[in-house]
Amino acid sequence: MARIRFTNVNKKYANGFHAVRDLNLDIEDREFIVLLGPSGCGKSTTLNMIAGLEEVSDGNLIFDEQVVNYVPPHKRDVAMVFQSYALYPHKTVYDNIGFGLRMRNVSKEEIDRRVRDAAQKLEISHLLDRRPSQLSGGQRQRVALGRAMVREPAVFLMDEPLSNLDAALRISMRAEIKELHRAMQTTFVYVTHDQAEALTLADRIVVMNDGVVQQIGTPDDIYERPANTFVASFLGSPPINYFDGVLEVGPDDRMSFIRDGLRLALPAAHAARLKGQDGRAVRLGIRAEDVAEGPAELEVNALSGTVNSVLPVGSDQYLGMDFGGEELFFRVGKDLRHAFGEEITLAVDLNRLHIFDRETGQSLIWNAV
Amino acid sequence: MTDMPNTPPADAIDYRRRQKIARIVQRLVIVVSAIVLAIYVLAPVSWLVSSAFQTEAEIVSIPPHWIPDEPTLRNFEAIFTAGDSEPVTYETRSGTDPAAGDFIPSTAKNLLPSMLNSLIVATLVVILNLLVGVPAAYAIAKIRFWGRNASVYFILITRVIPDIALVVPFFLVIRKLGMLDTLGSLVITYLAITVPFTVFIMIQYFEGLPDELDKAARVDGCSRLQALIKVFLPLSLPSLVAVVLFTFLASWNEFLLALMFTQTSASQTLPILLASFTSDFTVSFSFLNAAGVLAVVPPVIVAIVFERYIVSGLTAGAVKG
Ligand SMILES: Nc1ncnc2c1ncn2[C@@H]1O[C@H](COP(=O)(O)OP(=O)(O)O)[C@@H](O)[C@H]1O
Ligand SMILES: [Mg+2]
Numbered sequence: 001m002a003r004i005r006f007t008n009v010n011k012k013y014a015n016g017f018h019a020v021r022d023l024n025l026d027i028e029d030r031e032f033i034v035l036l037g038p039s040g041c042g043k044s045t046t047l048n049m050i051a052g053l054e055e056v057s058d059g060n061l062i063f064d065e066q067v068v069n070y071v072p073p074h075k076r077d078v079a080m081v082f083q084s085y086a087l088y089p090h091k092t093v094y095d096n097i098g099f100g101l102r103m104r105n106v107s108k109e110e111i112d113r114r115v116r117d118a119a120q121k122l123e124i125s126h127l128l129d130r131r132p133s134q135l136s137g138g139q140r141q142r143v144a145l146g147r148a149m150v151r152e153p154a155v156f157l158m159d160e161p162l163s164n165l166d167a168a169l170r171i172s173m174r175a176e177i178k179e180l181h182r183a184m185q186t187t188f189v190y191v192t193h194d195q196a197e198a199l200t201l202a203d204r205i206v207v208m209n210d211g212v213v214q215q216i217g218t219p220d221d222i223y224e225r226p227a228n229t230f231v232a233s234f235l236g237s238p239p240i241n242y243f244d245g246v247l248e249v250g251p252d253d254r255m256s257f258i259r260d261g262l263r264l265a266l267p268a269a270h271a272a273r274l275k276g277q278d279g280r281a282v283r284l285g286i287r288a289e290d291v292a293e294g295p296a297e298l299e300v301n302a303l304s305g306t307v308n309s310v311l312p313v314g315s316d317q318y319l320g321m322d323f324g325g326e327e328l329f330f331r332v333g334k335d336l337r338h339a340f341g342e343e344i345t346l347a348v349d350l351n352r353l354h355i356f357d358r359e360t361g362q363s364l365i366w367n368a369v
Numbered sequence: 370m371t372d373m374p375n376t377p378p379a380d381a382i383d384y385r386r387r388q389k390i391a392r393i394v395q396r397l398v399i400v401v402s403a404i405v406l407a408i409y410v411l412a413p414v415s416w417l418v419s420s421a422f423q424t425e426a427e428i429v430s431i432p433p434h435w436i437p438d439e440p441t442l443r444n445f446e447a448i449f450t451a452g453d454s455e456p457v458t459y460e461t462r463s464g465t466d467p468a469a470g471d472f473i474p475s476t477a478k479n480l481l482p483s484m485l486n487s488l489i490v491a492t493l494v495v496i497l498n499l500l501v502g503v504p505a506a507y508a509i510a511k512i513r514f515w516g517r518n519a520s521v522y523f524i525l526i527t528r529v530i531p532d533i534a535l536v537v538p539f540f541l542v543i544r545k546l547g548m549l550d551t552l553g554s555l556v557i558t559y560l561a562i563t564v565p566f567t568v569f570i571m572i573q574y575f576e577g578l579p580d581e582l583d584k585a586a587r588v589d590g591c592s593r594l595q596a597l598i599k600v601f602l603p604l605s606l607p608s609l610v611a612v613v614l615f616t617f618l619a620s621w622n623e624f625l626l627a628l629m630f631t632q633t634s635a636s637q638t639l640p641i642l643l644a645s646f647t648s649d650f651t652v653s654f655s656f657l658n659a660a661g662v663l664a665v666v667p668p669v670i671v672a673i674v675f676e677r678y679i680v681s682g683l684t685a686g687a688v689k690g
Contacts, residue, residue, distance in 0.1 A: 014513050052588075074590045079588060080584070090603045099599075100589035103590030
């Protein structure tokens with residue numbers, strides 16, 4: 001059981017690279033936290049600091065009430081699953097799984113019981129005598145999970161554990177990892193650059209970029225209420241569409257977003273938050289799926305353009321649209337039939353608009369972090 | 370569409386035949402080169418072994434006998450009983466006939482002690498190399514510390530300086546330490562020469578092993594030292610064997626430093642003693658060659674013992690996550 005707190009944590013590598021900046025994060029006991037961000041944003045660095053594999057340069061890392069900045073990894077009650085699995089090539093599967101227990105002087109009988117128990121849960125009992133080289137990628141992944149499981153650690157760390165698996169296996173393993181969290185009743189910190197993985201698994205997601213936390217929140221918060229344009233762009237596929245324009249209050253006292261060829265009325269809740277910002281230059285975001293082909297209430301939520309690509313993706317299709325020289329992508333049902341060059345009008349779901357400051361990229365309607 | 374012709378036109382090049390010929394030629398070239406190389410490498414050794422079992426008279430006979438007419442163990446007998454016979458002086462020498470092979474070098478009785486010296490020095494050098502070089506290489510390969518690159522370059526630079534340039538400084542240091550004519554002087558100076566090599570080889574190997582393996586071991590409960598012993602050493606057997614062989618042979622064969630630092634049988638090593646056999650009044654080829662055979666035996670034993678680890682180690686290295 002462990003609650004993990006970062007207070008103003010910074011990480012500077014020996015070469016001077018500032019990998020993590022002013023990290024403040026409070027991870028609850030038994031919470032499933034996902035660190036999400038592009039490659040090189042400092043996710044692994046953060047995870048390694050929790051494991052004790054990288055030193056904290058500045059600030060405090062606290063497990064429950066104890067500052068653990070200088071506690072070496074083997075004195076912390078953490079287990080970790082690595083992207084490359086990092087199985088010991090010279091040991092059998094059995095010894096790989098049992099190694100952590102042996103290093104902690106657990107009795108032979110207890111090791112045997114736990115290893116066989118974990119192997120059974122992971123359905124790798126028949127592989128216990130093999131070496132890692134004799135296993136498939138999926139099997140190695142299970143051994144790596146088993147090695148962490150048997151430790152029954154206070155904190156379970158995973159660094160992109162699924163990214164070396166093929167697509168189908170990845171999705172089934174997501175379900176297993178979620179089940180593992182439920183069964184183990186312990187704190188999970190999971191690193192990934194895959195938004196779908198993060199949205200599926202997390203109790204809360206921490207979105208990072210360039211070593212800086214962009215937003216912390218539930219998957220719903222992150223997806224529905226992105227705090228800035230980075231978060232909004234990082235999640236969603238195809239990515240969110242942006243329009244630069246200004247806010248304007250019309251004669252009917254309704255606030256609208258205006259730009260060449262586009263006028264979208266803002267819902268009352270948004271308008272209330274933006275009160276008095278008449279004329280402000282903003283960036284509007286419309287997620288790819290937040291449009292429908294339907295009767296647009298003209299002049300309120302209509303978006304017109306020319307179809308310039310249709311990309312079926314099985315369940316639905318991506319529609320590329322030319323809008324005054326800009327390329328937009330929307331996701332629409334596959335029963336919509338459109339031909340190249342056709343003029344179409346889509347109805348925008350106004351309740352799902354996102355409005356950002358054009359300079360800072362901060363959301364003007366949702367509070368940050 | 371017309372039917373494909375069954376036979377190629379008469380003027381077509383028969384590529385199948387060409388390929389066959391090319392393959393035969395290729396094989397021939399490889400076999401001939403291998404034989405030439407084998408003769409080049411094995412002939413001197415064969416002659417050494419063969420002549421060790423010949424009498425002095427037979428050795429100098431023309432044409433040489435690759436297979437002794439009457440093999441004899443007298444040369445080896447002489448080595449093992451050299452201590453018992455009377456010292457060779459100008460007087461006793463004139464009483465023996467060099468051609469008959471009865472002549473034994475004056476320093477012959479030191480042969481077995483010098484072999485023991487060589488063995489002690491080589492073994493110590495191997496063990497200390499592993500104790501010092503392997504942890505150093507692990508630290509440099511897997512721990513990021515201040516001055517890491519500087520230490521690598523420093524270690525490499527010591528290898529750029531030729532040994533001959535180090536002889537005088539070494540000599541002065543050893544003399545100041547009062548270690549002239551001791552085995553310790555050899556062990557210390559051989560370490561100075563071999564440890565950089567060991568560190569270099571092991572850094573290469575450790576850097577090739579994924580960092581995540583090191584991290585996994587430490588999260589699993591290993592201290593740095595335990596990670597090295599329990600995970601990295603078993604995986605690095607092939608490199609360790611290379612290091613053992615290299616350092617053993619380097620110390621076993623070393624001549625220059627040993628010549629400078631040793632004076633008596635208390636510390637003289639085999640190469641020094643073998644060389645001394647040729648500085649006598651007369652050279653006994655049969656005796657010299659028998660001693661040469663003995664000198665080859667320990668390295669061969671070491672090679673045979675460790676050879677299987679090289680082979681099994683190479684396949685273990687291929688097993689990477
Ligand atoms: N040991 C190191 N020394 C210097 N820079 C490093 C080191 N490890 C990682 N970095 C840099 O820190 C940044 C964050 O790395 P990392 O935490 O591994 O990113 P990711 O989010 O992809 O896991 C990267 O730009 C990387 O190049
Ligand atoms: Mg990473």
